[in-house]
Amino acid sequence: MWKFTVRRLLISAPQILLLSIIIFWLAKQMPGDALTGLIDPNISAERKEEMREQLGLNNPWYIQYKDWLAGAVQGDFGESFRYKMDVSELVWQRIVNTFWLSLVSVFFIYAIGLPLGIISGRYNDKLIDQLITGYTYIGFATPIFIFGLVSLWVFGFMLGWFPTGGSVEPGLEPGTLEYILSKLQHLLLPSLAIALIGTVGTVQYLRSEIIDTKQKDFILTARAKGAPERRVYNKHIFRNSILPIAAFFGYEIVNLINGTIFIEQIFAYPGMGNLFIESILQRDFSVVTALVLITGVGAIVGALLSDIILSIVDPRIRIK
Amino acid sequence: MEEKQTQNEQEQVIQKTPSGIKIFWKEILKDKLALFSLIFFVLVTAIVFTVSLILDKEQVVKVDLFAIHQPPGGDFILGTDYGGRDVFGQLIIGTRNSLWIGFLVTALSGFIGIVVGVVSGYFGGHIDNVLMRILDFFMVLPSTMLIIVFVSIVPEYSTLSFSLIMTAFLWMGIARLIRSKALQEKELDYAQASRTLGSSHFSIIFKQVLPNITSLIVVTMTLNLAANIGIESGLSFLGFGFPENTPSLGTLLSYATNPVTLEERWWIWLPAAILILVLMLAVRNVGEALKRAADARQRRA
Numbered sequence: 297m298w299k300f301t302v303r304r305l306l307i308s309a310p311q312i313l314l315l316s317i318i319i320f321w322l323a324k325q326m327p328g329d330a331l332t333g334l335i336d337p338n339i340s341a342e343r344k345e346e347m348r349e350q351l352g353l354n355n356p357w358y359i360q361y362k363d364w365l366a367g368a369v370q371g372d373f374g375e376s377f378r379y380k381m382d383v384s385e386l387v388w389q390r391i392v393n394t395f396w397l398s399l400v401s402v403f404f405i406y407a408i409g410l411p412l413g414i415i416s417g418r419y420n421d422k423l424i425d426q427l428i429t430g431y432t433y434i435g436f437a438t439p440i441f442i443f444g445l446v447s448l449w450v451f452g453f454m455l456g457w458f459p460t461g462g463s464v465e466p467g468l469e470p471g472t473l474e475y476i477l478s479k480l481q482h483l484l485l486p487s488l489a490i491a492l493i494g495t496v497g498t499v500q501y502l503r504s505e506i507i508d509t510k511q512k513d514f515i516l517t518a519r520a521k522g523a524p525e526r527r528v529y530n531k532h533i534f535r536n537s538i539l540p541i542a543a544f545f546g547y548e549i550v551n552l553i554n555g556t557i558f559i560e561q562i563f564a565y566p567g568m569g570n571l572f573i574e575s576i577l578q579r580d581f582s583v584v585t586a587l588v589l590i591t592g593v594g595a596i597v598g599a600l601l602s603d604i605i606l607s608i609v610d611p612r613i614r615i616k
Numbered sequence: 617m618e619e620k621q622t623q624n625e626q627e628q629v630i631q632k633t634p635s636g637i638k639i640f641w642k643e644i645l646k647d648k649l650a651l652f653s654l655i656f657f658v659l660v661t662a663i664v665f666t667v668s669l670i671l672d673k674e675q676v677v678k679v680d681l682f683a684i685h686q687p688p689g690g691d692f693i694l695g696t697d698y699g700g701r702d703v704f705g706q707l708i709i710g711t712r713n714s715l716w717i718g719f720l721v722t723a724l725s726g727f728i729g730i731v732v733g734v735v736s737g738y739f740g741g742h743i744d745n746v747l748m749r750i751l752d753f754f755m756v757l758p759s760t761m762l763i764i765v766f767v768s769i770v771p772e773y774s775t776l777s778f779s780l781i782m783t784a785f786l787w788m789g790i791a792r793l794i795r796s797k798a799l800q801e802k803e804l805d806y807a808q809a810s811r812t813l814g815s816s817h818f819s820i821i822f823k824q825v826l827p828n829i830t831s832l833i834v835v836t837m838t839l840n841l842a843a844n845i846g847i848e849s850g851l852s853f854l855g856f857g858f859p860e861n862t863p864s865l866g867t868l869l870s871y872a873t874n875p876v877t878l879e880e881r882w883w884i885w886l887p888a889a890i891l892i893l894v895l896m897l898a899v900r901n902v903g904e905a906l907k908r909a910a911d912a913r914q915r916r917a
Contacts, residue, residue: 439846
């Protein structure tokens with residue numbers, strides 16, 4: 297177990313390093329540098345050169361990279377020239393919003409996916425399973441942005457059941473019950489849109505796991521001992537199938553981030569994905585760099601955690 | 617006499633082994649949904665490519681301020697958008713562009729995936745190790761974000777650079793599949809025997825391993841085509857797809873980010889949304905039928 301964890305860590309460390317180099321290189325390709333946002337246009341060329349020297353922009357790339365990385369590790373990503381504030385502060389505000397959106401989405405993903413998967417696996421090839429399989433078949437092929445647009449159109453505009461944008465009703469006092477309720481109300485439709493598409497993989501996986509496990513010897517034994525059907529499903533089969541699903545959560549992070557980029561754009565929800573698109577369009581590249589680095593590291597750490605949990609859950613993986 | 621009969625039987629058996637294409641056809645003919653999907657897809661492709669030849673592109677993208685936001689009917693079958701441009705014409709050209717880039721990206725990423733997968737699986741050892749570590753790295757990257765960053769900083773951005781950028785982040789799935797299959801295939805007796813008889817690696821890969829995994833390649837690339845159409849339209853929807861003034865299905869959808877358009881002018885974006893969905897489902901239906909045909913155990917009786 298420890299051997300596997302250490303070996304897995306040894307793969308992740310260079311991944312993060314490589315990612316940071318790529319992002320640094322990309323940042324260098326982006327037009328403009330730290331000075332573009334700071335200087336008013338009247339400043340002389342010599343003064344500009346002096347400031348470049350001061351900020352270390354004339355150093356060779358590896359020294360610049362080292363300085364940049366040292367700053368990034370401490371949460372210093374420079375300043376956003378559009379918002380005129382620290383990138384880390386700006387990004388932090390948006391991360392909190394995206395975190396809530398993702399959390400509620402994850403809740404729905406499992407709240408929808410687990411029951412559907414279990415029913416589908418237990419009654420495989422019956423009518424109810426065919427309905428669920430039909431849903432996963434179509435859900436798998438539906439791009440999340442189309443689903444998001446259509447649900448906003450139908451439930452937000454036509455039926456008027458949900459607010460159509462933003463993260464909270466303006467004018468409410470933070471901390472009050474009304475504020476929290478309004479936040480939840482704004483989260484509901486976007487997170488359901490993410491979950492209904494995102495849960496498809498969980499349903500399909502759980503279904504095939506359960507159908508597989510149903511035919512194993514230990515289930516026959518449990519039945520032969522006279523365990524009631526409910527107990528067989530709830531205790532023996534479900535427990536065996538649920539662990540890998542919990543472990544896949546880390547890999548899900550990448551998908552979740554992908555989904556939030558589209559969904560936040562559609563629902564005008566002020567999260568990271570929304571900030572990312574805005575910043576790219578406005579050429580606010582220090583923000584872009586910070587966001588890509590943070591999500592990239594998040595995805596790498598997520599995959600790492602998933603692999604480690606999987607190795608605990610399923611000893612066969614450790615042998616490799 | 618008896619000997620002759622068995623010989624006849626043997627000949628019959630040999631005749632009865634159908635070619636791969638025949639099996640595919642049989643499976644598709646049996647699966648009415650897949651057959652319908654295939655016909656639909658071929659029809660849409662044919663219509664879109666021929667009509668866009670006839671269609672006057674200048675006319676389609678020309679701004680006409682007297683015809684802004686006209687609902688369907690009248691002069692324009694599907695109404696007009698915010699610049700008074702014909703939505704139907706944009707739909708045709710957009711579908712053509714989306715399909716075209718779908719094919720291109722599928723072919724490019726398929727090529728890279730097959731090369732990496734076969735080399736990695738066939739040779740194994742250090743080569744496999746290095747290639748798989750690179751693949752793992754690409755798998756874990758936040759690809760949507762990176763594609764968007766590349767798209768917005770590439771100088772002289774064009775359709776070709778767009779498809780190359782997409783390809784760079786989409787070759788891993790097929791590579792991993794092909795690798796595991798090649799890994800199994802090279803251990804089989806026929807490949808080992810060829811090696812013992814002195815065939816070169818090159819000829820074993822091209823004459824024996826590759827032909828044996830063709831069905832897997834065809835199935836995966838069909839399913840990838842469906843996915844790639846979706847990814848392209850998603851990127852175009854966000855505004856990071858085709859270069860400007862080249863409409864795609866996603867471009868029409870991106871007009872719906874304007875709440876008024878979303879709420880009141882459904883004719884601009886809804887046809888494109890439905891078309892993307894139906895096209896992706898159709899391609900996937902065909903892909904699933906091919907998948908069943910490729911696996912003898914799953915074929916329909």
